[in-house]
Amino acid sequence: MIRFIGSRVLSSLATVFGASIVAFVVLRLLPGDPVRLIVGRLASQQAANTMRQVLGLDQPVPVQYAHYLSSFFRGDWGFSYTVGEPVTTLIVSRLPASAELGLAAFLLAFGGAVVLAPLSIRLGWVDAVVRGLSFLGLGVPAFWLALLLLIVFSQQYHLFPGPEGRLSPETSAPPALTGFYTVDALVSGSFATLADTIRHLILPAVCLAFAPFAFLVRLLRSNLREVSREPFMTVVRSKGVSRWATLVRHALPNAFLPTLTAAGLVLAELLVGSVLIETVFDWPGVGALVVQSIERKDYVVVQAVILLSAVAYVVINLVVDVSYGIIDPRVRLGSSLK
Amino acid sequence: MINASGAEDRPRAPFESLPLGVEGLRYVVRAGLRRPLLTAAGLALLLLILIAVLGPVFWSVSPNRINLLAALQAPSASHPMGTDEFGRDVFARFVRGAQISLAVGAIVIVIGAAWGGLVGLLAGVLGSWRDVLLMRTMDAILAFPPLILAMAVTVGLGTGIVTGALGITIASVPWYARVVRSEVVRVRNLPFVEAAVAAGASRQWILRWHILPAVLPTLVIQAAAAFGYSILALAALGFVGLGAQIPTPEWGAMITDGLQYTLTGQWWIDVFPGLGLLFAATAANVIADGFRDALDPRGEYARV
């Protein structure tokens, strides 16, 4: 077991290093002279050289990489000259917004898959609907869907708020505890704020959840099908257990395990923030930050976000892998024939 | 042993799974006729391709011709999809957008599959440290959210469709590599490959007759599945302004262009490109599914 965890941790570390190299390489391709971007075109050469020294850009490339890597892990992600804040503070302040949205979308997608996949195995019409939805989910452009939903549900029917971010302009954020407005509102007892938060979460979460839902439900359905063909399923039914109970008690847990890994990947992608949805809904998250930073040519931020998302992905993957090892009794206990 | 649905479990040789040549084609067609959804998707995609290819032949309006007097007109006989804020005919732009999306999508999957397939093949065949190195590199690329990686590439190399396509391709390579490598490893470990080696078969022979026939369908399936995604990814890049640039009528960019007008009632500028994307990507996914079913080596259960 220890060896299992250990090997996974090691390979994750290797991936992180690899990712950092990729990020570093990609960003060296950035256009223009970062020094000039900061000091401006009219500054003197001397000022530019000083800045270059400050930024460490006069060092040889491997040294720059080492510096880049070490400062990343120390939490020093640079300074955003367009916003006027350390990048770390900037990203951290926007992370909860993305995470809350991502988590909400994940719950919708995963929950939907877990409920609909078994039903689609047993009921023909549910299967047809689910199949249709899953094809659509993977084929519809998320940002376009967001627009459509906004037009229909917000503009036309006034059921949901428009693209105004996490809260209505007149509502103030709950006292910050976790940064998750839902949790904070609940904890501080302001149910009006909670309701407002949820109303603002629904449309973007649904848009964001559609594609992952499509992916997960197809995977779970196919895994359920496969497990249902296993001999032990017939054995359970021969005991006199109903079809439905067999499906839920035996097929679903067994099908869950391979789906769990994929679900972890999905979660990792969602938590890091969706560029498209956040842009459409004016959501103050990390994804929107990336787009804005690119527009403002604030590449320091872009650099940090890229590597951060890769690291987050690897870490979450690691957690999922290890959880799999803990949940699956065959891995957890090993085979100890007595 | 027979399991409850009557099928016998036995190991299948890899070339049993892919009928090559004419037989394979006939087989695919037969399978397709049994599935109306698949046929519908195929026809939809075909229609889009026809529009893209033949559109300019029959519709001579230029996608870039500005006519401010005719701005923001709803769909009519002279402008089947209306006009945008510069009076440009949306249908003409739609056609050009179709050309862009379909062509780029095709190029991206072909190049991605070629590269990814090669990497996976090398990793699986060569094994040992080369395998580890190659796959670790793939893992490193996979760690990045594909859209953000593509965005980074466009930022680094300059915006535009070409760099956008490049970014998407790079992000897709690891998928092919993984899937191909696992097929190669699976086939490599089949008992009868061991037997073939023992009987004196050369590496090239095994490669040609055992590994490739197993790898190709996997690659095709993956590429088909990636087509829809590539189209959407390109559109996403266009939407955030990093892919196609003004005045290129790429579908994603068109949606951004029409954003403010859609919310005030001129829906046609956004809806049509979106529908184009929806149909293209969904049809592609349905077809990819069909490919998977037709080439699936374990699909021996009847569709009753």
Next chain:
Amino acid sequence: MNPGLAETADPILSVRALRTQFTTRDGVITAVRDVSFELRAKQRLGIVGESGSGKSALALSILGLIEPPGRVVSGEVRFRGRDLRALSERELLRIRGNDISLIFQDPMTALDPIRRVGDQLVEAIRAHQNVSRSHAWRRGVELLREVEIPFADRRVNDYPHQYSGGMRQRVMIAIALANDPDVLIADEPTTALDVTTQAQILDLLERLAVERGAAVILITHNLGIVADFCDSVQVMYAGRIVESAPLRHLFSHPVHPYTEALLKSVPRMGRDKVGPLYSISGRPPSLASLPRGCAFEPRCSLGGGRKVCIEDAPPIMEWHTPAGSVMTECHFGADRFANHETLLERADG
């Protein structure tokens, strides 16, 4: 146990003209072709046949466990007079695992890998007995003891992969016997096990069946096991029962050429003659395209090519002997039954 009871009591299980088909892309396969037989209380019936003869499909058909693309097309399965085929799924649930139990062939894949053995026993018990979980759990431990699993109280918490093949088969037996069924159908219960374990499992099965007064249908391709365990035997070929007889009679006076060939194929120790082992030439027919006449004809030792064998389905014949009834399906059945020259060579002959 009397070898071969006279048929006085009503049969507990009576199968009539059971037909099960599978629709695959190779065509329609009729795995069970109008099979009829009867099982009396406490009887030990052996069903013998090669792989692909339809034996497993028969077992599943009886309990209504055939899944698409398979289907039980016609026939009757009467348990204590009630036709199981006419029952709803809910009513069938009460019979499965309770009145009729199934023991499966491959113990390695027969248990849910992510549930503890105890839980799987409890599931079997609580499906039919309205008892608390803890009571069911204790009963489960008792059952494990009955099937001779050592340290049952500890091992009940283990997962299937922590058990050996033989132990898993014992668990299967425990599950099957959890509710004291009247009929036990054991589908190749020892095929996947080594010889020593085979003997142990069979002994266990015999003891428990006797203790509980259950009837047993033992499905196997191994004639040796049948000789040890059963009191009457049925031989299946290409989905049909081609011979049925009390044990002794089958072994000493096989009527159907297939049975005779099967018996001849079993190598015997202590023969004076040295020569090639006998094996039945040819292969079993494809169940998707069966001939009009006798399915065994291409391989039959009676001299192939006889017109009546090729064209007409062989008639069913039955005789009553003091030991029990004998049935066969062969155009030449009557001759062969009467003709003592079909006696097998004795070991000393």
